[in-house]
Amino acid sequence: MEDYKNFLEEILISKEDLQTRIAELGAEISKDYLGKELLLVCILRGGVFFTVDLMKKIDIPHVVEFMAISSYGAGARESTGDVRVTLDLQINIRDKHVLLVEDIIDSGLTLASVIERLSAQHPASLEVCTLLDKAARREVDVPLKYRGFNIEDKFVFGYGLDIDEFFRGLPFIGVVDLDKYEPAD
Numbered sequence: 001m002e003d004y005k006n007f008l009e010e011i012l013i014s015k016e017d018l019q020t021r022i023a024e025l026g027a028e029i030s031k032d033y034l035g036k037e038l039l040l041v042c043i044l045r046g047g048v049f050f051t052v053d054l055m056k057k058i059d060i061p062h063v064v065e066f067m068a069i070s071s072y073g074a075g076a077r078e079s080t081g082d083v084r085v086t087l088d089l090q091i092n093i094r095d096k097h098v099l100l101v102e103d104i105i106d107s108g109l110t111l112a113s114v115i116e117r118l119s120a121q122h123p124a125s126l127e128v129c130t131l132l133d134k135a136a137r138r139e140v141d142v143p144l145k146y147r148g149f150n151i152e153d154k155f156v157f158g159y160g161l162d163i164d165e166f167f168r169g170l171p172f173i174g175v176v177d178l179d180k181y182e183p184a185d
Protein backbone atom coordinates (compact mmCIF):
# COMPACT_ATOMS: atom_id res chain seq x y z
CA MET A 1 0.00 0.00 0.00
CA GLU A 2 1.34 3.40 -0.94
CA ASP A 3 1.70 6.42 1.33
CA TYR A 4 -1.69 7.97 2.09
CA LYS A 5 -0.25 11.42 1.39
CA ASN A 6 -0.32 10.50 -2.30
CA PHE A 7 -4.13 10.60 -2.30
CA LEU A 8 -5.08 12.66 0.74
CA GLU A 9 -7.31 15.41 -0.64
CA GLU A 10 -7.70 17.16 2.71
CA ILE A 11 -7.93 16.58 6.42
CA LEU A 12 -11.65 16.86 7.03
CA ILE A 13 -11.67 16.52 10.83
CA SER A 14 -8.52 17.08 12.86
CA LYS A 15 -7.42 15.00 15.80
CA GLU A 16 -8.29 17.88 18.14
CA ASP A 17 -11.78 18.40 16.70
CA LEU A 18 -12.48 14.67 16.95
CA GLN A 19 -11.45 14.56 20.60
CA THR A 20 -13.41 17.71 21.50
CA ARG A 21 -16.59 16.33 19.96
CA ILE A 22 -16.10 12.90 21.54
CA ALA A 23 -15.79 14.53 24.96
CA GLU A 24 -19.12 16.30 24.35
CA LEU A 25 -20.79 13.06 23.29
CA GLY A 26 -19.37 11.26 26.33
CA ALA A 27 -20.81 13.92 28.63
CA GLU A 28 -24.20 13.74 26.93
CA ILE A 29 -24.31 9.94 27.14
CA SER A 30 -23.22 10.01 30.81
CA LYS A 31 -26.11 12.35 31.60
CA ASP A 32 -28.72 10.45 29.57
CA TYR A 33 -27.85 7.03 31.00
CA LEU A 34 -27.30 8.10 34.58
CA GLY A 35 -28.67 5.41 36.91
CA LYS A 36 -28.92 2.87 34.09
CA GLU A 37 -26.54 0.09 33.23
CA LEU A 38 -25.09 1.03 29.90
CA LEU A 39 -23.87 -1.57 27.44
CA LEU A 40 -21.85 -0.21 24.54
CA VAL A 41 -21.75 -2.43 21.48
CA CYS A 42 -18.81 -1.57 19.28
CA ILE A 43 -19.21 -2.46 15.62
CA LEU A 44 -15.86 -3.78 14.45
CA ARG A 45 -13.60 -2.90 12.97
CA GLY A 46 -14.27 0.72 12.12
CA GLY A 47 -15.90 1.63 15.42
CA VAL A 48 -13.04 0.59 17.64
CA PHE A 49 -11.09 3.86 17.92
CA PHE A 50 -14.24 5.86 18.51
CA THR A 51 -15.50 3.37 21.10
CA VAL A 52 -12.27 3.40 23.09
CA ASP A 53 -12.00 7.20 23.15
CA LEU A 54 -15.70 7.55 23.94
CA MET A 55 -15.40 5.15 26.89
CA LYS A 56 -12.72 7.41 28.38
CA LYS A 57 -15.25 10.25 28.36
CA ILE A 58 -18.22 8.33 29.78
CA ASP A 59 -18.10 8.76 33.52
CA ILE A 60 -20.87 6.37 34.54
CA PRO A 61 -20.36 2.61 34.95
CA HIS A 62 -20.62 0.84 31.61
CA VAL A 63 -19.51 -2.29 29.82
CA VAL A 64 -18.48 -2.95 26.24
CA GLU A 65 -19.09 -5.81 23.84
CA PHE A 66 -18.06 -6.27 20.24
CA MET A 67 -19.80 -7.32 17.08
CA ALA A 68 -18.32 -7.63 13.61
CA ILE A 69 -20.34 -7.21 10.47
CA SER A 70 -19.46 -7.54 6.85
CA SER A 71 -21.50 -6.58 3.88
CA TYR A 72 -21.62 -9.61 1.64
CA GLY A 73 -20.73 -9.22 -2.00
CA ALA A 74 -20.09 -5.53 -1.59
CA GLY A 75 -17.67 -3.66 -3.76
CA ALA A 76 -14.91 -2.21 -1.64
CA ARG A 77 -16.82 0.98 -0.99
CA GLU A 78 -20.50 0.19 -0.86
CA SER A 79 -22.91 -1.74 1.28
CA THR A 80 -25.21 -4.20 -0.42
CA GLY A 81 -27.54 -4.68 2.48
CA ASP A 82 -26.69 -8.36 2.42
CA VAL A 83 -25.19 -8.10 5.85
CA ARG A 84 -23.36 -10.94 7.54
CA VAL A 85 -22.49 -11.12 11.21
CA THR A 86 -18.91 -12.40 11.36
CA LEU A 87 -18.58 -12.05 15.13
CA ASP A 88 -21.72 -12.21 17.18
CA LEU A 89 -22.35 -10.84 20.67
CA GLN A 90 -21.27 -13.23 23.39
CA ILE A 91 -23.98 -12.17 25.84
CA ASN A 92 -27.73 -11.89 25.96
CA ILE A 93 -28.90 -8.29 25.73
CA ARG A 94 -32.42 -8.84 27.07
CA ASP A 95 -33.35 -5.95 29.39
CA LYS A 96 -30.04 -4.17 28.80
CA HIS A 97 -29.62 -0.55 27.74
CA VAL A 98 -27.74 -1.00 24.51
CA LEU A 99 -25.92 1.76 22.66
CA LEU A 100 -24.48 0.76 19.29
CA VAL A 101 -21.25 2.57 18.45
CA GLU A 102 -20.43 2.93 14.74
CA ASP A 103 -17.79 4.77 12.76
CA ILE A 104 -19.98 5.96 9.91
CA ILE A 105 -23.49 5.60 8.57
CA ASP A 106 -23.72 5.70 4.83
CA SER A 107 -26.65 3.88 3.20
CA GLY A 108 -27.81 2.76 6.65
CA LEU A 109 -28.18 -0.82 5.44
CA THR A 110 -25.59 -2.28 7.81
CA LEU A 111 -27.03 -0.67 10.90
CA ALA A 112 -30.65 -1.33 9.95
CA SER A 113 -29.84 -5.00 9.79
CA VAL A 114 -28.01 -4.97 13.14
CA ILE A 115 -30.89 -3.13 14.78
CA GLU A 116 -33.41 -5.62 13.47
CA ARG A 117 -31.31 -8.49 14.75
CA LEU A 118 -30.71 -7.02 18.21
CA SER A 119 -34.28 -5.83 18.69
CA ALA A 120 -35.39 -9.45 18.54
CA GLN A 121 -33.54 -10.05 21.82
CA HIS A 122 -35.69 -7.46 23.61
CA PRO A 123 -33.17 -5.02 25.07
CA ALA A 124 -34.56 -2.43 27.52
CA SER A 125 -33.45 0.22 25.02
CA LEU A 126 -31.49 0.23 21.78
CA GLU A 127 -29.90 3.42 20.46
CA VAL A 128 -27.18 4.39 18.00
CA CYS A 129 -24.14 6.60 18.38
CA THR A 130 -22.23 7.25 15.16
CA LEU A 131 -19.12 9.34 14.75
CA LEU A 132 -19.89 10.29 11.16
CA ASP A 133 -23.15 10.62 9.28
CA LYS A 134 -23.28 10.77 5.48
CA ALA A 135 -26.96 11.64 5.50
CA ALA A 136 -27.17 12.34 1.76
CA ARG A 137 -26.45 8.67 1.06
CA ARG A 138 -29.15 7.20 3.28
CA GLU A 139 -31.29 4.47 1.72
CA VAL A 140 -33.03 3.20 4.85
CA ASP A 141 -33.97 5.21 7.87
CA VAL A 142 -31.96 4.52 11.02
CA PRO A 143 -32.75 6.24 14.29
CA LEU A 144 -29.63 8.12 15.43
CA LYS A 145 -29.50 9.28 19.00
CA TYR A 146 -25.94 10.62 18.93
CA ARG A 147 -23.99 11.92 15.97
CA GLY A 148 -20.45 13.27 16.00
CA PHE A 149 -20.34 15.02 12.63
CA ASN A 150 -22.42 15.34 9.51
CA ILE A 151 -20.22 14.93 6.48
CA GLU A 152 -20.64 15.32 2.75
CA ASP A 153 -20.72 12.40 0.37
CA LYS A 154 -16.97 11.84 0.14
CA PHE A 155 -14.91 8.75 0.81
CA VAL A 156 -13.07 9.22 4.09
CA PHE A 157 -10.41 7.31 5.99
CA GLY A 158 -8.51 7.30 9.27
CA TYR A 159 -9.59 7.00 12.89
CA GLY A 160 -11.01 3.52 12.36
CA LEU A 161 -12.10 3.95 8.77
CA ASP A 162 -10.11 2.09 6.17
CA ILE A 163 -9.15 2.23 2.56
CA ASP A 164 -8.83 -1.40 1.54
CA GLU A 165 -8.15 -2.20 5.22
CA PHE A 166 -5.26 0.27 5.60
CA PHE A 167 -4.90 3.55 7.50
CA ARG A 168 -7.37 2.87 10.31
CA GLY A 169 -4.75 4.05 12.81
CA LEU A 170 -4.52 7.66 11.66
CA PRO A 171 -5.66 10.10 14.36
CA PHE A 172 -7.68 12.31 11.94
CA ILE A 173 -10.39 11.85 9.29
CA GLY A 174 -9.07 12.45 5.78
CA VAL A 175 -10.75 12.62 2.39
CA VAL A 176 -9.55 10.34 -0.39
CA ASP A 177 -8.90 11.95 -3.75
CA LEU A 178 -10.40 9.16 -5.84
CA ASP A 179 -8.62 10.40 -8.98
CA LYS A 180 -5.31 9.74 -7.28
CA TYR A 181 -6.05 6.49 -5.50
CA GLU A 182 -5.41 3.24 -7.37
CA PRO A 183 -7.17 0.29 -5.68
CA ALA A 184 -4.75 -2.56 -4.98
CA ASP A 185 -6.65 -5.26 -6.92
Ligand code: IMP
Nearest residue numbers: 079105106107108109110155156161162
Ligand atom coordinates in the same frame (compact mmCIF):
# COMPACT_ATOMS: atom_id res chain seq x y z
P1 IMP B 1 -23.75 1.47 5.21
O1 IMP B 1 -24.28 0.09 5.44
O2 IMP B 1 -23.87 1.88 3.76
O3 IMP B 1 -24.36 2.51 6.12
O4 IMP B 1 -22.20 1.42 5.41
C1 IMP B 1 -21.60 1.52 6.61
C2 IMP B 1 -20.22 0.93 6.57
O5 IMP B 1 -19.56 1.18 5.32
C3 IMP B 1 -19.38 1.61 7.61
O6 IMP B 1 -19.48 0.93 8.84
C4 IMP B 1 -18.01 1.57 7.00
O7 IMP B 1 -17.38 0.35 7.34
C5 IMP B 1 -18.23 1.60 5.51
N1 IMP B 1 -18.07 2.97 4.96
C6 IMP B 1 -19.03 3.79 4.51
N2 IMP B 1 -18.54 4.96 4.06
C7 IMP B 1 -17.20 4.89 4.25
C8 IMP B 1 -16.11 5.81 4.01
O8 IMP B 1 -16.26 6.95 3.53
N3 IMP B 1 -14.87 5.36 4.35
C9 IMP B 1 -14.64 4.12 4.89
N4 IMP B 1 -15.63 3.25 5.14
C10 IMP B 1 -16.89 3.62 4.83
Ligand code: MG
Nearest residue numbers: 044045046103
Ligand atom coordinates in the same frame (compact mmCIF):
# COMPACT_ATOMS: atom_id res chain seq x y z
MG1 MG C 1 -17.95 -0.24 9.77
